[in-house]
Amino acid sequence: ALPTLLIISAVAWFLSVHIERTVLGELSSIVEWINQVDDGHFEPLPVWDTGPWGQLTYALNQMASRLATAQQERDVFLASVAHELKTPLTVLRGNLEGLMDGALTPTPERWAALTREINRLTRLVNDLLLIETMRQSPPAFNRKHYDPREQLASLILRFEPLARMKGVEMTGESQVHEVYLDQDRMEQILVNLVDNALRHTPEGGRICIRLQRKMEGKKDTHQIAMLEWCIEDSGPGIPASSASLVLQPFFRDPRSRGAGLGLAVSAALVQAQGGTLQISTSELGGAKICLSLPFS
Known part of the structure; x- marks a missing residue:
């Protein structure tokens, strides 16, 4: 019995030492790697197995990739x-x-x-x-009832001198008489969008601004009333491959649309109010940017 006990003890000691060295070795490698990441080096750790250590290494590599x-x-x-x-x-x-x-x-x-x-x-x-x-944190919105037709008229009046200098025709149409929104924030959004359209509409071109109420959702389920502003122009347009990228800060596509912060700010303000901003091709030949917000 004693020899058997000695053998078991020896094997246990050997395994414990081996495991300890293995664990300490792995931990030492991870600590060294973390220090390298802290210095701005994001090279991934080698994944040796699919066990717990492999899963930990994979998670750390994913974290490093996000940091990079x-x-x-x-x-x-x-x-x-x-x-x-x-x-x-x-x-x-x-x-x-x-x-x-x-x-x-x-x-x-x-x-x-x-x-x-x-x-x-x-x-x-x-x-x-x-x-x-x-x-x-989301910005605070000071919502109130107001007539969007007045906002549309003010918007056209604001840009009319610049449009006239470029020979660009600006038109506006509103089917909505009252909204409950933050008027100042909406002004900021619309000014950015119209400014972007005017900068990229060539001489003799057109810009059309429309405001309408529409219903979203399937007819057999709950539908939501949405307020939709659409700004269309006859400029070079925005390629489908760049439609989401132009809403990022300072993105510049080959046609130079979207440079700066205006579109990014507008998209962020629309999303913060539970709305969406979509870009497509206008019947005028250029870009069509539509923002939709909950009607009330």
Whole structure:
């Protein structure tokens, strides 16, 4: 009995030492790898088996992949912000230096141009702050009843001078007389969308803005009343492959539509109100951007 007990004890000791060394070795490799990830190196760990260690390694690799993607998106975002800030800052610096040394004349037109660049910077910073705020928590909406026909008329009046300068025809149509929404936020959304349409509509083109009420859902089930704004233009349009990408901050497709933050801010504000924003091809030949929001 004693020899048997000694053999069992020896085997148990050998197994415990082997397991301990194996576990410690695996843990040591994982700790070293975590330190590398902390330094910004996201190379995956080798997966040796399908057991618990393999499952843990797979989970860690998935985490590293997400971190790498987030880091890449952050780098692209920061580079895009720097690019967007560079142009207006360069314009401001060049003009101010020219005014200071007397090389440029301080005309009303020059001050107006400088004011436009300052407004551009202000909008960019405000949009950045808004996007970051919405990532952390939904914005508050000050909803009230108002007539959207007045908002539509104001929108056309606001862009009419620019449209006339480009020879672009702007029309609007509303089938809705009253809504319950945040009027200021809706103004921000619509201004971004119409501004995007006007920038990409060629001379002699058309922009059409329509507001209507529609029902969503199957007829034999519960239907929801939705408010739909559609902005259509006769510009180059947006390829189907880029339809979702243009709603991301600073995305720029080959036709240069969607650069900046306007569309991204509009999409985020629509989604925060339980709505959707969809992009398709307009009968006018360009882009058709429709935003749908719960009617009440």
